[in-house]
Amino acid sequence: METIGPAAGRNAMGPLRRLLWSRETPRPPIRRGPWVYALPVGLLALAGLGGAAATYLGENREAAGIAIAVIAVGSVAPVAIAFRWPVLAWRFGYVMLFIGSMNATAKEPWPWNTVQILGFLFVLGRLAVTQDTALTVWAAAFTVVPIFAYAPEANAWGAAVLVAVITVMGDIVSRWRRARRLLAENEELTELERAKRAVLEERARIAREMHDVVAHHMSMIAVRAETAPYRLGGLPAEAEQELATIASAAREALTDMRRLLGVLRTGEGDAPRAPQPGFGEVGELVETARAAGVEVSLSYADVPALPETVGLAAYRIVQEALANAARHAPGAAVAVTARGDGGRLELEVSNAADGPAGEGGHGLSGMRERATLLGGTLTAGVSEGAFVVRAVLPVEADE
Structure with missing residues (x-):
């Protein structure tokens, strides 16, 4: 035979405490939307319903005016409270179920006025929609107590069924809302993780490509x-020793770079071994895009000689921008412009799309990462009816 442990008891008593006496955190107020304008109308409607409840009580019950006023106010006040404090509204409405039955006569089908009944059912539904299942079940269980205590037995069973239906339907809506909220949060987290992964992958790719560029210079x-003493001949012993030290340091640095590159590789032998492209291959890139059906124009203006790192970054930026244009704005004409301005290279890739093309894609993150690593900038957005990618890369002379 199973026994109910302390944990199970705490799990059951926690919702009961929150229902009966724990302090409730108010729900956020309505600040915008059509409901803001409906609020004054709703308050006027509640005031009218309170007046109708007072009229009904005055005609059917023998009670003092102050008692009638208290019951009338207590019939509609929980509805107004329920929007921000549904648990507090249920507590108020539940107490009013006992007070509202005061001096009920036999000619009344129910010991409560109609406004109070409908108002409390609304409060119960609001509670079921906004709270967890355990608290809602406790509220429904407490609700049927005054129903069976004051209402005729035939009516009490029907009311109990109605309470159960409202509770179940409200809980279904509550679960659906929570599921949608969790799904939206998971989608947002997934998108953030995807963006982070794209940036990390691009950084690893940039590191590999920069290794290939820098490794070439280090090898040279x-x-x-090492060959200087043989090529030049007659060098002093100190100069030969200095050159040997330089060669040894270059070899060690090259070994360390290859070791770091091995950490970045995703698999054995998967890194490209072909020479990395540079800015001189942008023309071939444009021709490839034209062969794929993209209408591309290319123009140069005073482009200086570029270091390999800058040329590689420029090539990759143009490559990604052309891919985005073909993917997000098919059929649109694309213009690629490159011009030198002092010590920097300015790149611009624009397409004649009516709206932004791939503005939220991860490719822009990679392009921006490349420009930032070189000390440059990259912007992307709509300008004069076209989506434009602009990159400014500093040009430093090779040493």
Whole structure:
């Protein structure tokens, strides 16, 4: 035979405490939307219903005017409270079920006036929609107590069924709302993780490509330092020793770079071994896009000689911008412009789409990451009816 442990008791008593005496956190107020304008109308309607309840009580019950006023106010006040404090509204309405039956006569089908009945059912539904299942079940269980205590037995069973239906329907709506909220949160988290992963993958790719570029120069330094005594001849012993030290340091730096690159690789031998493209291959990139059916124009203006790192970044930016244009704005004409301005290279890729093309894609994050790593900037957005990607890359002379 199973026994109910302390944890199960706490799980059951927690919702009961929240229902009966724990302090309730108010729900956020309505600040915008059509409901803001409906609020004054709703308050006027509640005032009218309170007056109708007072009239009914005055005609059917022998009670003092103050008692009638209290019951009338207590019939509609929980409805007004329920929008921000549904639990507090249920507590108020539940107490009024006992007070509202005061001096009820036999000619009344119910010991409560109609406004109070409808108002309390609304409060119960609001509670079921906004609270968890356990608290709602406790509220429904307490609700049937005054029903069976004051209402005729035939009416009490029908009212109990109605309470159960409202509770179940409200709980279904509550679960549906929670499921939608959790789904939206999961989608947002998934999108954030996808964006972070895209940036990390692009950084790893940039690191591999920069390794290929820098490794070439380091290898050349090592080779030239090692062969200098044979090529030049007659060098002092100190100069030969200095050149040997330079060659050794270059070899060690190259080994460390390859070791770091191994950490970045996603698999054995999956990194490209072909020479990395540069700015000189942008023309071939444009021709490839034209062969794929994209209408592309290319123009240069005073483009200086570019370091390999800058040329590679420029090539990748143009490549990603052309891919975005083809993917998000098919059929639109694309213009690629490159111009030198002092010590920097300005790139601009625009398409004649009517709206933004791929503005929220992860490719823009990768392009921006490339420009930032070189000390440049990249912007993307709609300008004069076209989606424009602008990159400014600083140009430093090769040393």
